[in-house]
Amino acid sequence: MSELDQVLSHLDANLDAAVERLFALLRLQSISTDPAYKAECVKTAEHLRADVASIGFEASVRPTKGHPVVMGHAKHKGNGGKRPHLLFYGHYDVQPVDPLSLWHSPPFEPRIAEVEPGRKAILARGACDDKGQAMTFIEACRAWKAVTGSLPVDITLLVEGEEECGSINLPAFVEANKAELKADAALVCDTGMWDRSTPAITSTLRGMVYEEVKIKAADRDLHSGIFGGAAANPINVLTRILGGLRNEEGRILLPGFYEGVHETPSQLKADWAALKLTPEQFLGQVGLSLPVGEKGRELIEMIQSRPTCDINGIWGGYTGEGSKTVIPSEASAKVSFRLVGDQDPKKIAASFEKFIRDRLPADCKAAFIHHTNSRALELPADSPLLMKAREALLSEWGKAPVTIGSGGSVPIVGDFKRMLGIDSLLVGFGLDDDRVHSPNEKYDMSSFQHGMRSWARILGALAS
Amino acid sequence: MSELDQVLSHLDANLDAAVERLFALLRLQSISTDPAYKAECVKTAEHLRADVASIGFEASVRPTKGHPVVMGHAKHKGNGGKRPHLLFYGHYDVQPVDPLSLWHSPPFEPRIAEVEPGRKAILARGACDDKGQAMTFIEACRAWKAVTGSLPVDITLLVEGEEECGSINLPAFVEANKAELKADAALVCDTGMWDRSTPAITSTLRGMVYEEVKIKAADRDLHSGIFGGAAANPINVLTRILGGLRNEEGRILLPGFYEGVHETPSQLKADWAALKLTPEQFLGQVGLSLPVGEKGRELIEMIQSRPTCDINGIWGGYTGEGSKTVIPSEASAKVSFRLVGDQDPKKIAASFEKFIRDRLPADCKAAFIHHTNSRALELPADSPLLMKAREALLSEWGKAPVTIGSGGSVPIVGDFKRMLGIDSLLVGFGLDDDRVHSPNEKYDMSSFQHGMRSWARILGALAS
Numbered sequence: 008m009s010e011l012d013q014v015l016s017h018l019d020a021n022l023d024a025a026v027e028r029l030f031a032l033l034r035l036q037s038i039s040t041d042p043a044y045k046a047e048c049v050k051t052a053e054h055l056r057a058d059v060a061s062i063g064f065e066a067s068v069r070p071t072k073g074h075p076v077v078m079g080h081a082k083h084k085g086n087g088g089k090r091p092h093l094l095f096y097g098h099y100d101v102q103p104v105d106p107l108s109l110w111h112s113p114p115f116e117p118r119i120a121e122v123e124p125g126r127k128a129i130l131a132r133g134a135c136d137d138k139g140q141a142m143t144f145i146e147a148c149r150a151w152k153a154v155t156g157s158l159p160v161d162i163t164l165l166v167e168g169e170e171e172c173g174s175i176n177l178p179a180f181v182e183a184n185k186a187e188l189k190a191d192a193a194l195v196c197d198t199g200m201w202d203r204s205t206p207a208i209t210s211t212l213r214g215m216v217y218e219e220v221k222i223k224a225a226d227r228d229l230h231s232g233i234f235g236g237a238a239a240n241p242i243n244v245l246t247r248i249l250g251g252l253r254n255e256e257g258r259i260l261l262p263g264f265y266e267g268v269h270e271t272p273s274q275l276k277a278d279w280a281a282l283k284l285t286p287e288q289f290l291g292q293v294g295l296s297l298p299v300g301e302k303g304r305e306l307i308e309m310i311q312s313r314p315t316c317d318i319n320g321i322w323g324g325y326t327g328e329g330s331k332t333v334i335p336s337e338a339s340a341k342v343s344f345r346l347v348g349d350q351d352p353k354k355i356a357a358s359f360e361k362f363i364r365d366r367l368p369a370d371c372k373a374a375f376i377h378h379t380n381s382r383a384l385e386l387p388a389d390s391p392l393l394m395k396a397r398e399a400l401l402s403e404w405g406k407a408p409v410t411i412g413s414g415g416s417v418p419i420v421g422d423f424k425r426m427l428g429i430d431s432l433l434v435g436f437g438l439d440d441d442r443v444h445s446p447n448e449k450y451d452m453s454s455f456q457h458g459m460r461s462w463a464r465i466l467g468a469l470a471s
Numbered sequence: 472m473s474e475l476d477q478v479l480s481h482l483d484a485n486l487d488a489a490v491e492r493l494f495a496l497l498r499l500q501s502i503s504t505d506p507a508y509k510a511e512c513v514k515t516a517e518h519l520r521a522d523v524a525s526i527g528f529e530a531s532v533r534p535t536k537g538h539p540v541v542m543g544h545a546k547h548k549g550n551g552g553k554r555p556h557l558l559f560y561g562h563y564d565v566q567p568v569d570p571l572s573l574w575h576s577p578p579f580e581p582r583i584a585e586v587e588p589g590r591k592a593i594l595a596r597g598a599c600d601d602k603g604q605a606m607t608f609i610e611a612c613r614a615w616k617a618v619t620g621s622l623p624v625d626i627t628l629l630v631e632g633e634e635e636c637g638s639i640n641l642p643a644f645v646e647a648n649k650a651e652l653k654a655d656a657a658l659v660c661d662t663g664m665w666d667r668s669t670p671a672i673t674s675t676l677r678g679m680v681y682e683e684v685k686i687k688a689a690d691r692d693l694h695s696g697i698f699g700g701a702a703a704n705p706i707n708v709l710t711r712i713l714g715g716l717r718n719e720e721g722r723i724l725l726p727g728f729y730e731g732v733h734e735t736p737s738q739l740k741a742d743w744a745a746l747k748l749t750p751e752q753f754l755g756q757v758g759l760s761l762p763v764g765e766k767g768r769e770l771i772e773m774i775q776s777r778p779t780c781d782i783n784g785i786w787g788g789y790t791g792e793g794s795k796t797v798i799p800s801e802a803s804a805k806v807s808f809r810l811v812g813d814q815d816p817k818k819i820a821a822s823f824e825k826f827i828r829d830r831l832p833a834d835c836k837a838a839f840i841h842h843t844n845s846r847a848l849e850l851p852a853d854s855p856l857l858m859k860a861r862e863a864l865l866s867e868w869g870k871a872p873v874t875i876g877s878g879g880s881v882p883i884v885g886d887f888k889r890m891l892g893i894d895s896l897l898v899g900f901g902l903d904d905d906r907v908h909s910p911n912e913k914y915d916m917s918s919f920q921h922g923m924r925s926w927a928r929i930l931g932a933l934a935s
Contacts, residue, residue, distance in 0.1 A: 341788070
């Protein structure tokens with residue numbers, strides 16, 4: 008029996024104890040956004056520190072301006088530092104629980120329930136996000152240590168307590184502790200599976216340019232009865248310009264926009280084709296049916312590997328009930344572009360600004376606010392990290408993992424890239440129906456058990 | 472000396488008495504919008520009734536659901552009803568006076584002051600709007616009566632007390648008294664001059680179609696990180712469609728939109744050309760310089776005789792501070808078209824709706840609110856009413872009147888057309904610097920004196 012098989016057997020044999028340890032963590036009310044739970048957050052950090060110390064991590068609770076961070080180091084001594092070194096990220100804080108009346112049982116009294124025949128889940132605030140997920144990794148470490156006496160790779164743990172309130176103190180912490188956090192790559196367990204039987208690796212994060220533009224015309228609001236037909240109307244101007252951002256084929260018309268957008272690798276295309284994700288399935292859930300991206304692209308490419316342009320907000324003139332014949336003095340919009348590959352956010356922000364200015368009547372003005380500006384992040388398709396994780400997940404689930412992009416932002420991944428110069432592998436076992444951030448949050452027992460086993464396999468794979 | 476010359480001399484000789492009568496009217500605090508002045512409005516109506524009765528009008532104060540209307544009839548008996556019959560419209564109510572602290576003298580204590588060397592004006596709330604203007608007509612009638620013993624035409628007076636709060640009860644009053652109000656045409660004195668030395672006739676009123684459209688896409692707000700690139704964004708859709716309402720030449724692209732738009736008559740074009748109204752003059756006052764109407768048209772045509780398309784309001788998505796990566800479920804806009812000539816508002820509203828629906832993605836919906844729907848009103852360039860008034864004003868001012876269109880709505884004119892089937896001639900002597908609705912409202916003595924003389928001439932001209 009290989010070491011890995013022994014580790015997996017150990018996990019299965021000790022499942023109840025692992026659930027008990029997760030329950031102990033779930034009982035701690037670490038609501039980070041509510042100051043009333045400050046002491047509970049410290050207690051949770053201390054609890055975690057003690058737990059990972061028991062596995063052999065050199066662990067400490069480290070202060071920040073907000074809730075503390077738990078750090079742990081497990082480094083093999085004496086082989087000249089040649090082993091791979093991974094930085095694991097998770098968070099111990101949870102969302103508030105209101106409205107409490109909608110919970111079927113108290114949110115901080117974890118229990119196991121059958122959510123449908125033959126399908127058991129752990130119910131509690133944080134069961135999935137992110138206590139359950141973080142514990143899949145920690146339990147995998149514990150099992151390796153129990154079976155082999157050590158971990159197969161060097162590991163630094165970073166478990167923060169402010170993810171649910173924006174990780175406001177984490178970038179400064181990472182910056183201040185760069186040397187200590189330095190590793191070969193990061194592992195993050197805070198994402199989901201494709202579906203209940205299909206694991207997923209989030210290997211790309213779309214970047215973003217988020218711009219706000221205000222068009223100014225006359226120096227006051229005008230009466231359209233007097234000035235209508237002669238005076239520039241900033242809403243007319245704004246709609247005409249923004250209406251020209253994309254052509255009939257769904258292509259975005261900012262000059263230079265597609266520079267650095269790479270063709271989707273054929274492996275990824277094949278993976279995605281196998282998913283048979285139809286517009287009916289994906290868009291049908293929100294009452295739509297027609298993908299709006301570039302003609303000739305598959306739906307999944309549109310949401311994963313192609314850049315976008317969305318107007319997220321627009322306002323100007325009279326917006327109350329009834330009618331008012333005003334030509335307003337200004338009109339505004341918020342416009343965002345999600346970026347992929349090597350698109351340069353600065354160039355795109357500049358191209359957007361020029362696109363507007365080039366089309367502006369000479370007696371109007373435009374003012375800009377630059378809200379966000381981040382590059383896409385991508386694990387190359389041939390990255391050993393990605394390939395080893397794929398193999399490990401395939402072995403565990405009997406099904407190749409889907410390699411997906413995340414549109415939602417995971418800022419820590421950008422921080423790791425920028426401050427530590429390392430890529431991140433995002434693997435998680437959440438499901439769409441986990442009610443994360445809502446009452447009756449749950450984590451499938453299958454996610455927990457196979458999640459632990461998955462990490463055990465990934466750690467083994469990364470060691471070789 | 473002709474009868475008219477005698478009437479004009481009588482007006483000049485009795486100017487002081489006319490000013491005294493206007494002062495008496497101005498002392499009455501007929502603020503219609505404030506219930507505290509209800510009794511004062513009744514008193515003002517009663518005062519006016521008595522005044523016009525003293526000229527020989529069969530006069531009465533008539534109740535409405537709000538402030539009363541003053542009605543007066545002066546009909547020549549015994550010639551078989553062959554004389555022209557004019558309906559005069561004015562209003563005795565005034566705007567509130569706040570902020571009182573900005574008035575240089577009490578608003579209801581009229582006085583004459585020199586506003587610049589050699590230029591005298593009457594100062595009081597209502598001095599121009601509309602007590603002073605209405606009295607120019609009534610004094611002209613008084614002078615005709617004094618000199619000749621009768622009026623040269625049959626006249627019905629209609630002076631309401633709710634114009635400053637939207638004339639809410641007037642349409643019902645007109646409808647209920649159609650037979651009594653029936654006349655050949657209406658005369659309205661509530662408009663302005665072109666400038667201090669140039670009289671003006673307002674002969675066209677642009678009509679209006681005012682539509683509100685809401686584009687609905689997904690059945691909930693979406694996260695652009697998940698759905699961006701695939702899901703229809705109603706703001707993108709709205710801006711693309713509305714941005715296509717006009718082409719680069721300023722032409723409005725709704726099918727059939729220009730049906731019924733007539734070429735500006737050459738007489739009018741000549742009049743307008745003589746005014747030499749430059750974009751710098753007209754748009755410069757509000758910080759603009761470039762007319763946005765149809766290429767090849769003069770500025771004055773754009774604001775007087777050509778139809779328009781203005782987006783008066785737009786809203787959707789996130790409009791607060793900062794950024795939010797939402798794809799909203801809906802986006803809305805208010806869009807108005809000012810109409811001229813024989814443009815059919817119903818057809819244009821339908822064409823707008825079709826324009827939107829034709830361009831809507833099949834999985835989006837559009838909902839419409841029809842706010843306003845009124846035809847343009849126009850005195851034909853060869854109307855005898857218009858031609859006689861032109862001659863009369865030319866004689867009085869030594870300068871041909873400018874025939875202009877009003878963009879602002881004068882709803883009573885539409886009511887007269889619709890309910891009584893008659894055209895309206897709008898002549899008034901207000902000036903741009905009269906501070907109507909503001910503190911220190913004034914009416915130039917020149918406007919008052921030449922206004923009275925102008926109406927005396929017009930009445931004489933209409934008799935022939």
